[in-house]
Amino acid sequence: MSVYSVKTGLSSILKAYSPAEREKAKNIAINKVRFEMPKRKGILDAVEAVNDHNNFQPLNEFVAFLRETEMSDLEFLNVMSDARKLINDLSPKFTNLVEALISVPWTKREVAAIQAYTEFYIDIMVGHNKYVEFGIPKLISLWIPDDADAALWPNGSPIENVKTELEAVHKLLDRVLTAIPMSFEVVWEAVENKFPYIKKPSHVIAGYLHSVLWLIEYKPIFTEFVIQLAFRKLVMLDVNAPRSEIEETDCEDEELEEENDKEIFEMDDCAKDEDMLPMKHPIAHTLDICMEKVYNFLDSRSPNLLQTTAEQKPQLNKFWKVLLSGFDTVILPSHNTHHVQFLLFYYCSFKNAIAEAFLASLWEKIKNPNVSAVIRQAAVGYIASFLARAKFVPLPVLKFYLKELCDWAHQYIQRCDQYRQNGSLKANIVFFSLCQAVFYVIAFRSRDLTAEKKSLLFLQSLQLSAIVTCNFNPLRVCLPAVATAFAGVTRAYQLAYCHAILERNARRKLATVYANDTATPEETLDTFFPFDPYLLKISEKKIADHYLQYQASEAEEASVVAAHRSPLHQRKRGDSEMCDDIDDFIVADKRQKTIELARSQERDAQFNYGLSPGFHM
Structure with missing residues (x-):
């Protein structure tokens, strides 16, 4: 073996880098030397070479320098100042240069450098509208926290220095929107397209939502778009965190914690802040943080402010209409959501007039035959669950809607008896849903509805027996828990006798099963109780004071x-x-x-x- 080969072998063994890495380091070193010339000549000479001699080589070298070299604040300031002098010359043939200038990191620099970038950005966007389609999405992408920055976003809120950086981004976007009205649609599309995927880390999604809600503060024209976008994304999170999975995950972890707690002495057992413990289900945890953020946003729009002026009232009414429109468009048609609808529940707790407006909106949908049966059935579920669970709904309002529901049911029965309508579940889905809603609300709120003799007389005036004993036999399709609870209330206060009907329905079901070799499932309403108990730990405190448990x-x-x-x-x-x-x-x-x-x-x-x-x- 030659001395040369031995030296080469030893050299390769002792090297800290592989051949590929060594080659990469060599290229980087070459590039660094190569970019000394563009740095020295600068952007002015590069643009001049293109305009005067059609020579793109200096320009390409300068673009590569911008993309691969970390500039100091002074170098950055000089580049942006020179670029601003060339605004009129930066036509579409300089697209690569403009994109590289816009993409240079700027939010963490000193104030003078940030100011220079801001002025260049505004001038290039106003001077050449073509760059708006690239520049605005690039600006919106700065809203997205890095996956590794969880410590900078506790519970989805930025720490002080991150907030300062974001503030510069939002101020710049505000100036662009003011200077270029045509950019609103570009912002709209970019905000929606840049929204992180639901399985991203919690701080990423909540941090982006933080900036989305921030947008409304300086550009209220985006309110309806932001509310509907937030609702859509929260619904997506909600349906991907089913109640059964949340309960199963939390129960498993609670059992493990209990086993561990048995091995710890009481003196060493430190108190835990249960409200701040994260949800074990990852998507549920993300939803929890996002819900808390939107609740806080609703607090800032609270109509209960003591110093509400006459000028603020129209704005509050407009905001409520936007919320209701978002509910009608996004939440009401969505199937199997568990938590996002509580945003409306919480906002209604601010003022009785808002709760009554929400109930009136649901009732109008139920009565309207032109609304699809699916939406009407969902509206019935919402109105029943809201009346049952909302502590802030006054007793007169509860009685009013019970009266309206029962009157509608009686009219429906009379009309169908006259025309001998088909009594199947599918043909009368709204009627059956409404009857179950009446049974559910009466059973759930029985303590309030039977506290006084006047209230008992009101229940008697509803003629519940006529609904229970009609030919449709609504008890046969009700959930067993609802039917049994309602039967208990009506028997206790002699309002109707349901147990005989329940027994007859049970016998018919058994007869159907044993008449054939195979068991035929009994028709039962596909029922949805949208305000079932709240499972999210951090944001639950916003709901607890307004939520009624069954008694x-x-x-x-x-x-x-x-x-x-x-x-x-x-x-x-x-x-x-x-x-x-x-x-x-x-x-x-x-x-x-x-x-x-x-x-x-x-x-x-x-x-x-x-x-x-x-x-x-």
Whole structure:
């Protein structure tokens, strides 16, 4: 082996870089030397060479220098100052140069350098509209946090220095929009197209949403577009974080935490701030942070401000119409959302007039036969769940809509009896949904609706028995939990007797099953309760004070207790037979009472679901 080959071998072994990396380093070194000339001659000579001699070589070298070299603040300032002198010469044949100038990082530089970039950017956009289509998306892309910058965006909000950098970007965009009205559509498209993918890190999506909402502050004309865009993206997150997955993930982690807690002494067990714990489901965590951000945005638009002036009221009314339009367009038609609709719930809590306007909008859709059945059914679900769950809805408003719903049901029954309409679920989906809504609201709000004699008289005036016993038999398609809870309330207060109908429906179902070898599923409403309990941990505090949990009335509780106790054990010798009289609908025969109560016990066990609509203590 020659000395030369030995030296070469040893050299290759001792080198820290591979041959490919060594070649790359060599090219970088060559480029650095190569760019000394463009730096020295500058942009003025490069543009002059093109205009006077049609020589693009200096220009190409200068563009490469801009793209690959990190300039100092002084060099950056000189380049931007020289570029500004050439605004009129930078025609479309200099597109590569302009794109390179716009793309140079600038937000982290000193104030003078940022000012120089800003002035050049404005001048080039105004002087040559062609560059707007590239320049504005480049500006919008600065809204997107880097994947590795989570520490700079705690809970989706920027730290102070990042906020300062973003402020410069937004001020520049504001100036562009003011100077070039035609750029609004370009901004619109860029903001939507640049929105991060739903599986990006939480701080990336929430950070971008932060800037999207910021846009409204200096350009209110974008309000409707921003609200609908935010709703669409939140709906996308919401449907990709199903309630079942959130509950399953959190339950598994809670069990692990409980096992770990058993091994820790109490003195070493530090208190945890549960409100700030992230959701275990990654998309649910992203949704949680984004919802919190939009709630805070709604707080800034609160109509409950004590110093609301006459000039502000039209703006607040306009903003409410924008929110309602976004709800009608995006949220209402969406299937299986769990949390995004609470934005409307929260905004309605600010003022009773807004809650009433929301209910009136839903009711108009339900009554309108020209609206599709799917939307009408969804509106029924929203109005029922809102009346049931919203603490801030006054009792007179609750009674008003119960009266309206029942009157509509009675008119529908009379009209269909007259024309002998088909009684199938599909043909009468809105009617069946509305009946279940009535049953649900009465059962859920029974404590409020039975607190006074006046309220009981109101319930009697609804003629619930006529709805329950009509030929459509709405109880047969209701969710078992709703039907059972409603039956308990009506029995406790002698408003209607539903248990016999429930038993008959159950027997028909069994007859259908056993008449054939295969079990045929009973028709049941595909029900949606949009304001079911809120599962997101961080943003939940915004909803908790306005949200109503289910509480059965005292008479209903007594009725349930009586139904679950065997009369053979609860009666003693000498007791009056009236002790067994739960209500006037039950016959006096003791044997018949025993049979009915036993059936009631079996039925309640059969229909005792731990799922929505939330009839549990």
